Amino acid sequence: MADGAPITLYNSLTRQAEPLRPLVPGEVGVYTCGPTVYSYAHLGNMRPYVFSDTLRRVLEWKGLRVRQVVNITDVGHTVGETDLGEDKVEAAARRELKSVREVTAHYTAAYLHDIARLNVRTPSDLPRASDYVPQMLDFARTLDERGYTYRIDSGLYFDTARSPGYGTLAQISMEGQREGARLETVPGKRNKADFAVWRTEAPGQRRVMRWDSPWGPGVPGWHLECSVMSIDLLGRHFDIHTGGVDHREIHHVNEIAQSEAYLESDRPWVTHWLHNEFVLLRNRKVAKSEGGAPLLQDLVDDGLHPLAYRYFLLTATYRSQLELTDAAVRGASSALRRLAGRAQALRPLPDVPTLTAAAAAMTTEAGRAALRRLDEALSDDLNTPRALADLNTAARGDDLPDTDLATLLAAADTVLGLSLDELHPADLDGRADVSTVDEQLRDRLAQREDARKRRDWPESDRIRDEIAEAGWRVVDTPEGPVLEPLR
Structure with a gap:
């Protein structure tokens, strides 16, 4: 190893x-x-x-x-x-x-x-x-x-x-x-x-x-x-x-x-x-010669953390074209928030600057296997989407003891550069897709969508107000509804 x-x-x-x-x-x-x-x-x-x-x-x-x-x-x-x-x-x-x-x-x-x-x-x-x-x-x-x-x-x-x-x-x-x-x-x-x-x-x-x-x-x-x-x-x-x-x-x-x-x-x-x-932006490469090329500061001004863009770039292999959309970057922000939240509960993450150090810190075979998967993905022409998928699966599951999950997150952070040991979930964009909230709230959001399709506007408004009482604002986008916490 x-x-x-x-x-x-x-x-x-x-x-x-x-x-x-x-x-x-x-x-x-x-x-x-x-x-x-x-x-x-x-x-x-x-x-x-x-x-x-x-x-x-x-x-x-x-x-x-x-x-x-x-x-x-x-x-x-x-x-x-x-x-x-x-x-x-x-x-x-x-x-x-x-x-x-x-x-x-x-x-x-x-x-x-x-x-x-x-x-x-x-x-x-x-x-x-x-x-x-x-x-x-x-x-x-x-x-x-x-x-x-x-x-x-x-x-x-x-x-x-x-x-x-x-x-x-x-x-x-x-x-x-x-x-x-x-x-x-x-x-x-x-x-x-x-x-x-x-x-x-x-x-x-x-x-x-x-x-x-x-x-x-x-x-x-x-x-x-x-x-x-x-x-x-x-x-x-x-x-x-x-x-x-x-x-x-x-x-x-x-x-x-x-x-x-x-x-x-x-x-x-x-x-x-x-x-x-x-x-790509609207199926054309993002370039100064195309005019109106967005800047990193534009994302920040829109409430996104710069590292949400880094995460977005890592969701595709570097040799793949990548379409820049608001929904995709906000989805990356939500995914990074979930990882940061998981890491927050395990901080401080261990200092494992190398693969060798991370392997030595693992205490179970499941932890060593997860580390091997991370290594194999990144060694295979920097397959960052596969590495992220495996990392998110490990973070959502309960197969690893906390010590091994902390080591895995620290190792992944060393190579992916997402600042998981420092980034606070609240630093990230406030919007969330419905998978980040509890099942009851997801059901109510689906019911509101059903009411909207039936043009039952009073029912749609009532559910929206109910969701607001739970601390969330519904934001309707072309890609579907997203939730923004009320602050």
């Missing part, structure tokens, strides 16, 4: 689940594509960080030492993710009538505040792209000297024809990538898939952020920063690179091409590529 189940992760590079075999025994290097700090991170943006945090928690719980790097993009990312567009940060500074430094400082602080509210652990390293421009210049110079790049009026471009495996991650042919509709047409490019390593200023243009280079003053291409910072902080080769599935087609493909050209190694640059799917 000490070692637990073997960890398997779905590798986007091979499109199959593979066992994790760290390059350095006992240690894992993880790079997570971080935010571009030109606006507030929306709820869809939060999923990659909850996912990568859960990954890190599981690895550490299994006894591995993890170094996780999350970059802060404060230069180089253009509007529309093109090679010729305006830098997103500069556009935001112009729009808000602020300096670039003010914009990046504000939105970096907002991002860090939001991930802290979601109980995402601070990464080992949070490098800023602007601090790494000298290293990016050296990296680009090496590529240029080795013949992997060519210069045109708009900058220094990587020649994808020099990358034999280009497009493997996205599983598209070189020809398909060259003709891809998403790719920008830039005068002078040899191949449509070629991308800017360095973007020079156009004649008569002077960027707010600019550095001198052998190819003219300008800024690094967006893809360059992740290669340079990850190699500097994690080594020439490392174990895991994570990010949203939207990065799998171009951004990560370009990272691989330039990094493997720089390294000139016969080994893959990164062993495992892990990508989380989108959060």
